[in-house]
Structures are given as C-alpha cells and as structure tokens.
Amino acid sequence: MNTLFLLAFFFVLLGHSTSTSLFISRIGRARAYGSCTDKLSDCQARAHLCDHPLYVESLTNDCRRTCKRCDGNSKPAWQCKDSTSNCKRNKYLCQNPPYVSFITDDCPVTCGFCKQ
Template identity: 30%
Template sequence: MVDMCPHTCGLCDLTGVPRCKDNNKICPDLKDSCNDANPITKAATRQLCPETCGDCSGTGATTDPVPRTADCKDVATNCDTQKDLCENTFYKALMKTDCQLSCGWCIPTNYVCKDMNSDDCAKWDADGFCNNTAYSRKMRLDQCGKYCKMCT
C-alpha cells in the first residue's frame, strides 16, 4: 500500500513528493545493516532507514545507476501487470531476471536518457526522489533518469 499510495499513507510533504527520512526511531541502531551481506536484510533496512543509510542525496545523484545492455528485455509475458513486485523484497531477485526491462533494472543500448521535466526533477529531488524507493526504479528512470544520473 505504501508503494502505491505514499500520499494517502502520510509519507509526502506539501508538494506531494515522499519525504526521504527514516521511518523508525531505531534506524541509527540499524546503520550496520544498511550494507548487510544478506540482501533481504539490506533491502529492508534501506527501505526503513533511507536517511541513516545515506540514500537521501537531494543532489540529483542516484546510488544505483541503470546499466545499458544489448539484451535488456523481459523474459516473462506478464511483467506489465506485475510491476508492483519489482521492488518487493521477496520478489526482487525474480523480477530482476524475468522483468528487467519493465522494472528498470536495465536499459536497451538505444534508450534515450532524458527527463520528462527537469524543473520538477530538481524540486522532487530536494526531498530525495532520486533514491526514494517509494517510487519504482522504472518511474524514477522515466521521469528523471538524466537528472538522477540513472542513465547517460
């Protein structure tokens, strides 16, 4: 629900952009888990504690640029209807292999890196848009890929 309705869940400021802040007061105690070897622990901690984990850049730089590959494509046929699982901790590994294009895990070599509206990108990223996992990688790539340095 939080991924689909961040505003309704009270995660947005007055501009409608989700705030990039820790979601639990114990986040400072979890700092070591931000880069945990266990990918599930790491993903859960980074989602719960983006500020503590250093994912609130506000500078237009993403911590996770998207690679260009000649074979960037979806393997599964239902990727368009399953996009809400792209960032899901339990399905992320499967989505990376089966729906890499739809999820924004790669971009084709002919992809034109651009922003839909660079003025919006700067405003949104003041609240950490480029690294905010409340938005999917694909949405961040499509809306502000160039500004967020997700592509070149």
C-alpha cells in the first residue's frame, strides 16, 4: 500500500514538474537574496534608473535587490560619458522636462550630471 501511495505521489509530482520546479526556483531565489530586499514598493518601475548617475546612490540603498546590489557591488556598470556626438548642440534640452530622461542618458557630461 505504501508503494502504491509513493508511486501515485511521484506521478502527480511528475505531472506538475513545471510548477514544482518553479516553486523550488522561487525558494532558491529567496535564499540567494537572503536579507537583500527592496525598501520601496515601486523598484521594478525604477529599474531603468539603477545605473543613472542621478539615482544610483539612492536606488542602491532603496532598491538593492532590483538593482542587483545584493553582493555588495555598489559600483554601477554605467560610465559617465556622452554617448552621442550632438550633445553640445542639444545642451538646451538638459533642463527641458519632456527630454530630461533621454538627454541625461545620452549626454550626462554635457548636462553636468556626472559626479566629480
């Protein structure tokens, strides 16, 4: 009787292997992150700003998990340099609200957003 029960259990388990694997991977991820958590509820929405020079410091503190700063790596991969050749021509956009997010990504040196 115990053997039949075990076979039925494994049959059910195999039939749900995807959800079982997903459950196990979630447990593994939770253990891997340990105490590394996001302090803010909207970190996912801010993820694109993790390496931005204006936000890297605060998001490293408030969104450690989302910004992948759990291993003690607080240095972002982002480097402060202009990535397009027309930055000087478009400098007037640095403080223009509809363009700020684009221009700060493309022209942080020209706009003065790099920390010294």
